[in-house]
Amino acid sequence: MSGLFLLCGCKGDRGVQTFNILDEGPVFRVTLQATVKNDDRFSVYYTTDGSTNFSKNAPIWTKVNGSANSQRITFSLPENLIPSQLRIDLGHNAQQGPIHLEKVRLSYKTKAIEFPGTLIFSYFRPDVKKTKIDATNGWVTGIVTDGKRQAPSLYPKEAPLRDEIDRLTQ
Numbered sequence: 001m002s003g004l005f006l007l008c009g010c011k012g013d014r015g016v017q018t019f020n021i022l023d024e025g026p027v028f029r030v031t032l033q034a035t036v037k038n039d040d041r042f043s044v045y046y047t048t049d050g051s052t053n054f055s056k057n058a059p060i061w062t063k064v065n066g067s068a069n070s071q072r073i074t075f076s077l078p079e080n081l082i083p084s085q086l087r088i089d090l091g092h093n094a095q096q097g098p099i100h101l102e103k104v105r106l107s108y109k110t111k112a113i114e115f116p117g118t119l120i121f122s123y124f125r126p127d128v129k130k131t132k133i134d135a136t137n138g139w140v141t142g143i144v145t146d147g148k149r150q151a152p153s154l155y156p157k158e159a160p161l162r163d164e165i166d167r168l169t170q
Helices: 117-123 158-169
Strands: 006-011 017-021 029-034 040-047 060-064 070-077 083-090 099-108 109-116 125-126 131-134 139-142 153-156
Touching: 029 083, 040 070, 060 070, 083 158, 099 117, 099 158, 109 117, 109 158, 117 125, 117 158, 125 131, 153 158
Parallel strands: none
Antiparallel strands: 006 017, 017 109, 029 070, 029 099, 040 060, 040 083, 083 153, 099 109, 099 139, 125 153, 131 139
């Protein structure tokens, strides 16, 4: 199956939206809802040991087609792998403008959790050397250093993200 199907939803006590979905098997997915104006490649890095040392595992890459419309960008981790931490890299295209990040969804088997709008930044923080964010409006921009656009990335806020991943996968 390539899409997630919503059966019912409710809003959690932290403002995080939780959903029951059709069982998609033992594949952990990260889905972004974003507007990306130019073609690009995004990636998700993960760890399984609780650390934020993202160099231990190869990232999951996906091609993103530029569009003026919001789109879903989905990353599927290897089967039966449950991450402990996640990092989201939002493109390497030097011509990419600001990216409007509307929500982040994590899903596993029959559950999904969404971080809409400003809640994204309760679970992820920008790499301040490469990334500028407007958390209120959901804009993520690569910082220009020495005339070169840096690839923006969002690192986990370790404890809150780990707690949500644990809640999702239990």
